[in-house]
Amino acid sequence: DSGVTQTPKHLITATGQRVTLRCSPRSGDLSVYWYQQSLDQGLQFLIQYYNGEERAKGNILERFSAQQFPDLHSELNLSSLELGDSALYFCASSVDRMDIQYFGAGTRLSVL
């Protein structure tokens, strides 16, 4: 158990809908990262937050957004969902911006 908690484990929704994925980092970790794992794109970095502030952006679509709250948990919001958004979404956390990242078990999103 990495100590990183992601909910829900599975999410099934329809095209055009909006969903929110939640991540609770390891106790004491200030940095949260989001990654997308899909069959065609592999594992791709989406976005990083550190102590509530956005620090780095990767291949994140404009339809996607994230935030990190004062209690350090993070949410990834996906809107106007398309079939191609079906993927496994991982959250990772680290003590600071440069440390080893520990991954949660992921949220599997299926867009039908």
Next chain:
Amino acid sequence: GDSVTQMEGPVTLSEEAFLTINCTYTATGYPSLFWYVQYPGEGLQLLLKATKADDKGSNKGFEATYRKETTSFHLEKGSVQVSDSAVYFCALSDLHQGAQKLVFGQGTRLTINP
């Protein structure tokens, strides 16, 4: 940008066989290198890491050496077990505007038969 290339899978071996999974990278700076493992239905777990040239990371019988001259970080294990069946990801840390992100290879699925 930075990138990681892993050997194509899937790889199927018999128990107690020798394992090598090749990984090469392209980076402008001096990244840290990692191997992560993903067991079925689980998230990624850090297997080992190396932070500078000639460093050797090791864990659970797995080893990898950071080779700057060949830009490689090949994963090896002398005698694999059925429990090693998983997907293995090579990754590098890309420092971007003072923040770290991981760049992953495409993953190599390993199956060990008894």
